[in-house]
Amino acid sequence: MSTIELANVSRWYGNVVAVNDITMTIGPGVTGLLGPNGAGKSTVLHLIAGFLAPSRGKLTVGDVPSWRNPDIYRTVGLVPERDSVYAFLTGEEFVLATARLHELADPAGATRRAIAIVDMAEAQDRRISTYSKGMRQRIKVAAALVHDPQVLLLDEPFNGMDPRQRLHMMDLLTKLGAEGRTILLSSHILEEVERLADTIQVIVSGRLAASGDFRAIRRLMTSRPHVFLVRTSDDRLLGSALIGRPAVAGVELTHGGLQVRASDYGTFSRELAVLARNQGVRLREVLPEDESLESVFAYLIET
Amino acid sequence: MSGVFNKVVASITVRAVFGRRRALIFAIPPLILILVTLALKAARPPGAPWPGRILGDFGFTVILPLTALIIGTSVLGAEIDDGSIVHLLATPVRRSSVIVTKFAVGAVLTMAFVAVPELIAALIATGTFGKLAIGLFVGALAGSVIYNAVFVMLSVLTTRAIAVGLLYVLVWEAVLGNFVSGARVLSVGQYSLGVANGIAHDSALHAGLTLTTALIMGAIVTVLTLVFASRRLSEFSLKGDAV
Numbered sequence: 001m002s003t004i005e006l007a008n009v010s011r012w013y014g015n016v017v018a019v020n021d022i023t024m025t026i027g028p029g030v031t032g033l034l035g036p037n038g039a040g041k042s043t044v045l046h047l048i049a050g051f052l053a054p055s056r057g058k059l060t061v062g063d064v065p066s067w068r069n070p071d072i073y074r075t076v077g078l079v080p081e082r083d084s085v086y087a088f089l090t091g092e093e094f095v096l097a098t099a100r101l102h103e104l105a106d107p108a109g110a111t112r113r114a115i116a117i118v119d120m121a122e123a124q125d126r127r128i129s130t131y132s133k134g135m136r137q138r139i140k141v142a143a144a145l146v147h148d149p150q151v152l153l154l155d156e157p158f159n160g161m162d163p164r165q166r167l168h169m170m171d172l173l174t175k176l177g178a179e180g181r182t183i184l185l186s187s188h189i190l191e192e193v194e195r196l197a198d199t200i201q202v203i204v205s206g207r208l209a210a211s212g213d214f215r216a217i218r219r220l221m222t223s224r225p226h227v228f229l230v231r232t233s234d235d236r237l238l239g240s241a242l243i244g245r246p247a248v249a250g251v252e253l254t255h256g257g258l259q260v261r262a263s264d265y266g267t268f269s270r271e272l273a274v275l276a277r278n279q280g281v282r283l284r285e286v287l288p289e290d291e292s293l294e295s296v297f298a299y300l301i302e303t
Numbered sequence: 304m305s306g307v308f309n310k311v312v313a314s315i316t317v318r319a320v321f322g323r324r325r326a327l328i329f330a331i332p333p334l335i336l337i338l339v340t341l342a343l344k345a346a347r348p349p350g351a352p353w354p355g356r357i358l359g360d361f362g363f364t365v366i367l368p369l370t371a372l373i374i375g376t377s378v379l380g381a382e383i384d385d386g387s388i389v390h391l392l393a394t395p396v397r398r399s400s401v402i403v404t405k406f407a408v409g410a411v412l413t414m415a416f417v418a419v420p421e422l423i424a425a426l427i428a429t430g431t432f433g434k435l436a437i438g439l440f441v442g443a444l445a446g447s448v449i450y451n452a453v454f455v456m457l458s459v460l461t462t463r464a465i466a467v468g469l470l471y472v473l474v475w476e477a478v479l480g481n482f483v484s485g486a487r488v489l490s491v492g493q494y495s496l497g498v499a500n501g502i503a504h505d506s507a508l509h510a511g512l513t514l515t516t517a518l519i520m521g522a523i524v525t526v527l528t529l530v531f532a533s534r535r536l537s538e539f540s541l542k543g544d545a546v
Contacts, residue, residue, distance in 0.1 A: 080541070086315060
């Protein structure tokens, strides 16, 4: 009942394709939906949550379509990205109202349990309007968990949280995943997902760029060629020395300095300073040119 | 709870409506109506035909639709605008139940802020609990119901519900309704006046429809708009990534 399945799902708005032919299966445990901003992560989450109709393809949560099917919310909890909650309610009132909307047998008991899970008992009697961003996020998680769902969908859950709140949320999601729930969270920050998710689905430009075990994909990411801009006291001399090294795939003399393509990031990083010293060249600046997540994802698409 | 009216949705809606500054605006139109009535009462001799005109024309074509517009677009539209509706829709509550509950809350609030002041103003104007006062009160009750159904539907259809509602009230009802007799058949203001006149029988109300037509058309419009709004809400979509 807790498996999410997308089969050739596309979603477009007029001529713009937001999600392009995505096929994936998400089972119990924590799965990270990773990709740069605007890649289509939220669109995929909204499709799964039943808040968008697929333009093409089939999408099911626990074997039933989520679109126009409010009954799926008996097994699905959603934590939307937008920080809009009923700010005039207290935390407890908000979670209790959600429990009642789910028509739970013991809404008060379920509310107490959900608030305890997110560690918000002390602040439960305060109005949500007085909460910090992190507290709002936690009370949203409590409301999403109040009916004990098997599937929990979270859209950028760490946005606006301070480091301590992030750690708390990570521990909570890890625990929920270990209990056998299907936890799907979207993020554009690699390190967040790295600490949490067993498997990842990488979305780039609306397409599924990589899918599977996080460590294997991480290795792929770190072993890709890295481009550095190196400024020195003698670019030509250092360039000729660098091209002889196996860790370097190419060197180009530019007006701004040396553009070096390293095939082995680790070895190049260790050798560069030694090589410069041996050649009597002073290093003025070493800048990684392609460290943005977008370039990492772009590399994943090419491989 | 399992019925069409949902108490939890109603409770959240009432608290949301009165939690906004816009709630203060509800009280202004009825206050103006009562003040105008008091002023006319003081200025005019008793027996002149002004009560029907001011409470019918001004009350039913200005106060009632504007107050219903503010309330009807508040009960659901504000939640859609700020995105908090997602928390309500991410539960198994039937979408028709959300619409009917929001509509019922809007209708009752409009009755409290328009129909009751209409009755008070009519009592001040006529000095008796006669046919005119009863007719105006019942007509305003009917208008509260029908207008709210229309404005709740507009909230689901467009993020510019207030602008579209104003256009309907000011252009369709106030201008076309006065000059094109066919437009009256699709005018909620005329349904309300038709109901009021069906009881009051006062030519000063300028009712353009019979009681029967007003009741039948009012019922059809209410049911159709609520059904349509429920269908649209069940297809409520969240915007995805910036693409």
